[in-house]
Amino acid sequence: MHTDTVLAVRERLPRRVARRADAPLETVAPAALSTWLAYHGFPDLHSRSVNGETPLMRAARHGEDAVVEALLAFGARADALDDDGNHALWFACLRGGPATILRLIEAGSPIDHANDDDITCLMQAAASGRLDVLRMLLAQGASAELCAPDGRSALDMAADLGLQLLRAARQMDQMGQMHQTEEAGTQRIAATPDLV
Known part of the structure; x- marks a missing residue:
């Protein structure tokens, strides 16, 4: 076998290792x-923190794609919900990048799941102004017909x-124009000689 091929296969091996339910994480997961x-206060990849947040949700919320990939490879559930009914994909739609979002969809995170407030990932992306995510979710089959x-x-x-x-931009433009008018008036007064 060619050396490059062997190295490529070795790099993929840890991702294919199935974690036994009784095996401690340290025996199968990379040290990183x-x-x-540990840094984020999770004893293992299935533990939960405040509000039922899982490590996968935390990594997705912070846009840490490499961590998301590793957690999924070692068995983190992409469809797990926190106490508000949000899953990792919902958090990724707030701040995550395209790779994280696509990875979570491929791992089975339900794209049209509505949280406890009946808000879907697509709605969250739209309300947050993440139009790139909105387009990506639509391309992946998210339903634009669902309503809040x-x-x-x-x-x-x-x-x-x-x-x-648009309204905010117009207000800023109007304020800028008012400021320019005030400055021009101040300059004219300063340029006028005293009439004493």
């Missing part, structure tokens, strides 16, 4: 993952956010 878990309790769909939320941003 064990260190990450107030009757708005994700596309309605994106449009509302766009209008809010």
Whole structure:
């Protein structure tokens, strides 16, 4: 076998190792993952912290794709829910990158799951102004037809956010114009000779 091929196969081996339920994490997980878990206060990859957050949710929320990949490889559940009914994909849609989002979808995180407030990942992405994530979720099959309790769909939320941003931009422009007018007036007064 060619040396490059052997190295590539060896690099993939740890990802294929199945973790036995009774095996301690240290015997199968890389040291870096064990260190990450300990640093974040998780005894193992199936433990939970405040509000039922799992290590996978924490890594997704912070956009740590390499950690998400390792946690999934060692058996973290992509469909686990916290106390508010959110899963790792929902957190990834807030701050995670495209690789993390796609990885979680491929791992079985339900794309159209609605949390306890009946908000889906698509709605969260729209309300947060993450239009890149909104487009990605739609391309992955997320339903744009689902509505929040107030009757708005994700596309309605994106449009509302766009209008809010447009109004804010207009207000800033008007304030800038007022400031320029005030400065011009001040300069004219300063340039006028005293009439004493």
